[in-house]
Amino acid sequence: MQEARVIPLQRTERRRQLPPLSRADRPPVEPTPLRPTPAPAEPSTLRRAVADALAFARRRFTGDYTVDQFGFDQDLTETLLLPPLRAIYRNWFRVEVSGVENLPVDGGALIVSNHSGTLPIDAMMTAVAVHDNHPRRRYLRMLGADLVFQVPLLGALARKSGQTLACNPDAERLLRSGELVGVWPEGFKGVGKPFADRYKLQRFGRGGFVSAALRTGVPIIPCSIVGAEEIYPKIGDLKAVARLLGLPYFPITPTFPLLGPLGVIPLPSKWHIRFGEPIATDRFGPAAEEDPMLVFNLTDQVRETIQQTLYRMLNQRGNPFLG
Numbered sequence: 249m250q251e252a253r254v255i256p257l258q259r260t261e262r263r264r265q266l267p268p269l270s271r272a273d274r275p276p277v278e279p280t281p282l283r284p285t286p287a288p289a290e291p292s293t294l295r296r297a298v299a300d301a302l303a304f305a306r307r308r309f310t311g312d313y314t315v316d317q318f319g320f321d322q323d324l325t326e327t328l329l330l331p332p333l334r335a336i337y338r339n340w341f342r343v344e345v346s347g348v349e350n351l352p353v354d355g356g357a358l359i360v361s362n363h364s365g366t367l368p369i370d371a372m373m374t375a376v377a378v379h380d381n382h383p384r385r386r387y388l389r390m391l392g393a394d395l396v397f398q399v400p401l402l403g404a405l406a407r408k409s410g411q412t413l414a415c416n417p418d419a420e421r422l423l424r425s426g427e428l429v430g431v432w433p434e435g436f437k438g439v440g441k442p443f444a445d446r447y448k449l450q451r452f453g454r455g456g457f458v459s460a461a462l463r464t465g466v467p468i469i470p471c472s473i474v475g476a477e478e479i480y481p482k483i484g485d486l487k488a489v490a491r492l493l494g495l496p497y498f499p500i501t502p503t504f505p506l507l508g509p510l511g512v513i514p515l516p517s518k519w520h521i522r523f524g525e526p527i528a529t530d531r532f533g534p535a536a537e538e539d540p541m542l543v544f545n546l547t548d549q550v551r552e553t554i555q556q557t558l559y560r561m562l563n564q565r566g567n568p569f570l571g
Contacts, residue, residue, distance in 0.1 A: 300327065318418070319407035320389070329409050330376065337376045340516050341475060347523035348381045350469055356423040357526065358461045359388065359430045360550050361471035362449055362558065363438035366480035366499045369514065370439075370473050374430060375409075377521045389422050390430045391415075395496070416460050423464040430471075431457045433551075436496040440485075446477035447562060449555050455547035458529075462537040462546075467526035470550050472557040475519030478568045480504070517568050520561060524553055 304327045307313050313323040337343050351357065361374060375388040391414035397403035412418045414431065422429050432438065433452040441450060461468050484500030504511030527550065529536075536542055 304328075318389075318410070318412045318422070320387075320410040321408040322387070325387070325409050329405070330379065333372055333376050334380065337373055337380075340514070341373060341479075341519040342516075343373055343377060343475075343519040343521060345377045345381050345521050345523075347525075350523045350525055351378065351382055351386070351428065352467070352526075353384060354426065356426045356464060356466040357428050357469055358419075358423060358457060358466055359428060359469045359471050359523070360457060360554070361430065361432055362447075362473055362554050363432035363434040364441070364446065364473070365439060365476035365514075366482050366501065367514075368432070368439050369479065370476040371430065371432060373476075373519065374471065374473065374521060378428060378430075386428050388430045389427045391419055391432075393435060416456055416463075419457070419460040420464050423460065423466045433457055433547075440482065440497040440499070442485075443477070443481040443483055447474070447558050449551055449558075452547050452551045455543040458543045458546045458550070459537040461529045462532060462543070465530040467528050467530075468546070468550055469526050470524035470553045470557065472522045472524065472554050472561060473519065474558060474561045474565060475517045475568065478517035479514035481515075515569070518565075518570060520565070522557060522561065524557060527553075 304323070307323060313321065315321050351359075359374070359378070361370070364370060371390055371392075375390060378388040379385055387410050390409075390411045392406055392411045393414060396406050396411070397413060412422070419429055419431070434450040435453070437450040441448075458468070480499065480501045482497075482499045482501055486498040486500060490496065490498040501511065503513075503515075527546070529546075532542065
C-alpha cells in the first residue's frame, strides 16, 4: 500500500505592526481655507460711461456747473476734453514725467517750456502731465497765440479748457489768483521750425513772461520736452499756401500732404517731460520787472536751463520711437 504524501503547510509571514504615532509626530493637518464671500459685481464700463454721460447732460441742462472769468469750464474739461487727450498721452506717446515734485502743491507758478512738433500738441500733453501727476490734480492754464482764438471751434474749446491769450495782464491775473500758468515763449518759431533744427531753441522773445513772474513774485519752472519733434518731421514749407490761408507756415512732412488725411496722424514717438527746479523771483526788490538787464538775464537763464536739459535728455535717450 502506497504511503500517503504529506504536503507541509507554508508559513505565512506576519505583518509587522508599527507603533502608533504620538501627537507630536503626526503631520499637521492644514485647515480648509474659507472661501471669501464674493464682492458684488461692478457695473460694466459701458454702463458707467452711459451713467456719466447722462449725469453730464443733466448738469449741462440744469446749469449745475461753473465757468470762471476766463471761460474755463472744469466740468466739460474733465468729462469731454481730458479723456481723449489722456488716451493719446498714455497709449500713443507713452509719456514719461519726472520732476513733478518741483511743481508747487498750491499757489501760483509759471511753467516755461520748449515748443516743437509742427502742431502744438506738446502744450496739450503738458497739461495732461500736470493734471494727472500732480497730487492735487491741478490744471495748467495755458497762454495761447492769437491764431488759436481766431479759429471758431478751436478758440471756443481753448477757452473752455482754461487757455487764455498770451498777454501779460491775463497771465498776471491768473498767477495772482494762484494758478499754474504755462507759456511757450518760442511761439510759432519753435513749433514750426524745420526738422533739421530739432531741439535747438529759438529766441524767447523780449522776456514778457519773466516780467509777469517778477511782478507777481511767483517761481519760474523750466520744462523740457523730448519726443515732440518727431511726431511731424517738417521737411518743407508751402509759403504761398500759408499766405493764402493766413497761417504762419504750411508744413510738408514725410506723410503730409502725400497721404492726405492719414498724414495728419502723428508718428508715435516716445515722450519725456521733465519739470526743472524752480527759479525764485520773490527775492528781487520792488519794481524789479522795470530792470531790463535783470529781465534779460533771467530770460537767458531759463532758456539755457531748458536747452542744456534737452541735450542731457537726448544723450540718455535711445530710439526716438522705442524710448
